[in-house]
Amino acid sequence: MIEVVQAFDRKPIADIESDDAAALERKLVTARRLFRDRTAWIPVHERMAILERLAALMAAERDALGMQIAREGGKPLTDALVETDRAIDGVRNGVDVLRTKAGREIPMGLTRASDARRAFTIVEPIGVVAAISAFNHPLNLVVHQIVPAIVAGCPVIIKPAGPTPLSCLRFAELVREAGLPDGWCQTFVPESTDLAERLVTDPRVAFLSFIGSARVGWYLRSKLAPGARCALEHGGVAPAIIDRSADLDKIVEPLVKGGYYHAGQVCVSTQRIYVHADLADAFTERFAARVAQLKVGDPTLAETEVGPLITPKEAARVQSWIAEAVAGGARQLGGGSLSETTLKPSVLVEPPRHAKVSTLEVFGPLTCIYAYKDIDEAIESANSLPVAFQASVFTENLRVALDAAERLDASAVMINDHTAFRTDWMPFAGRRESGYGIGGIPWTVDEMTEEKMIVFKS
Structure with missing residues (x-):
């Protein structure tokens, strides 16, 4: 069991079940099986409907979500409610991305060798996403990791920050209530960082979404399986x-x-x-x-x-x-x-x-x-x-x-504005030691997808 306490006065809030190595293996098997079975992939219109229902469910318990952020994370309630509103809008932003996300035509006939051909790309999910989140925005950050995975069509396993798991766990429950089929969004709450590293470095993981310290982020990137991609969001001064x-x-x-x-x-x-x-x-x-x-x-x-x-x-x-x-x-x-x-x-x-x-x-x-x-x-x-x-x-x-x-x-x-300004649909990325890849919901969807080219010869 893991005890969750209030950041302000350290009073207990809840005890939650922790995950062991066997639980991690079950989650990885499930995620990999879903991705490998194309008949299990969720159609775009269903993903849109799920996200629309999710936004409505979150709006219905906005005040409770804000108070939970304030209690477990210590963010002042006024700002915690702003975070909740941003998280709800982030879910809606995922619907907007699904309306426009598509492949493109690749020009052919530019040389004699490419004549009599038509080529275009389709967009496919990259694979299983492992997400490691941070404590400072315990709801909105998991939205930025889970929603792009749903939009991209990737199964996701997310580990919330140790001090603030409750917002993530509740969000995952709401995702399921909104109709996302079992296994597509799984939470992972281990007692040790060793198991978190095992999640990230497992060869069944195709993409790592990490928000946290530079020391940990760059270390995990060095341990990724061959072919795995990542996005790292660290910090700055x-x-x-x-x-x-x-x-x-x-x-x-x-x-x-x-x-x-x-x-x-x-x-x-x-x-x-x-x-x-x-x-x-x-x-x-x-x-x-x-x-x-x-x-x-x-x-x-x-x-x-x-x-x-x-x-x-x-x-x-x-x-x-x-x-x-x-x-x-x-x-x-x-x-x-x-x-x-x-x-x-x-x-x-x-x-x-x-x-x-x-x-x-x-x-x-x-x-x-x-x-x-x-x-x-x-x-x-x-x-x-x-x-x-x-x-x-x-x-x-x-x-x-x-x-x-x-x-x-x-x-x-x-x-003429402060450095912490951000909207959830703009690109958000650190340079050099501050990060790798691009955050922001539409940009993260791009990171979690791959283009496949199809060429017709006539």
């Missing part, structure tokens, strides 16, 4: 650049949201803020004052804006990184702890460039402010790490916006 022309009245609120949403436990959370020296003092004063106003505490209360970290261990780690930066000369504004899991938001001014808070993903309620004199210096600093995901530029100058957007090492650059 997201930079935001504030140009001299930026309007301080417009930028404080989005930067506070980008830095402290879900207590900073977001892979594109705004962490490094580079502000022009002419604005540095005024921005820091306004920003720190707004951060100090954030309501911190029980995530199940509607007024809470910042909840706990996922475990006491993570809270202690963030505190130690802050202490290291302060010992190295950083000025700390705010901070402190409310409980073993809940930290008050902190702002660090001019931490050392080699400190952990400047070079590694904090995944906590902390942002760092650095002053610069020339934007080239800010861009160079923003691009100085081996991670690259999303970035931001705040400016009223179009030339600066376009120039910085092109020069920043990022998969997406937001102009």
Whole structure:
């Protein structure tokens, strides 16, 4: 049995049955059998109907799903309900993808050797999908892994994050209630990471969808069976650049949201803020004052804006990184702890460039402010790490916006918005150590399918 506790106060929520090696083998046998039997493949119109019913079922229990996210994951209820709404819309997005997903014609007759032929492609599922999910969006992330598999026609086995399995388990139940036949979406909740690795590396798995740390993701990729493909979503140390022309009245609120949403436990959370020296003092004063106003505490209360970290261990780690930066000369504004899991938001001014808070993903309620004199210096600093995901530029100058957007090492650059902006249908991908492959529901469907060409000679 696995005990699930509330992130905020560590009180037990539920005990759930764990899966052993025999259960894993049964799930893999089932998934492989379904994929190999083309007569068992679910027609497109049935997949569309299943997803439409699923969205309706989720909408009917929206409030309960949001509260479950708040309890097991610690996300403030207001944000947890937003996550639920996004998850419902993500299911509907899967229907939209099914309406347009198709093969294409390949031109023939371009040479004498290719004359008298017509060629086209059809889209086929890649095979069994193994999905490893993360705790910070326990419902929406599994939607981003399970729904594309249903759209693509792939059997999927998903392992939720250890601290937050309940949202995933309930979603899988709803998928079955919506009419997905048995075996096409299976959950896997082992007590040990060894079994999770065995799932990923099994030769019957054709595709790995992984959301989590870079260390684990790249390790698992190195262990995949020959021919297996993967998509890895890791994290970053997201930079935001504030140009001299930026309007301080417009930028404080989005930067506070980008830095402290879900207590900073977001892979594109705004962490490094580079502000022009002419604005540095005024921005820091306004920003720190707004951060100090954030309501911190029980995530199940509607007024809470910042909840706990996922475990006491993570809270202690963030505190130690802050202490290291302060010992190295950083000025700390705010901070402190409310409980073993809940930290008050902190702002660090001019931490050392080699400190952990400047070079590694904090995944906590902390942002760092650095002053610069020339934007080239800010861009160079923003691009100085081996991670690259999303970035931001705040400016009223179009030339600066376009120039910085092109020069920043990022998969997406937001102009006058925080680094954590995302829609569920846009491409979402880390570069270099931050990830591999492309997320976002339509893009993940592409990752989980293959094109087969058919050539007719007449």
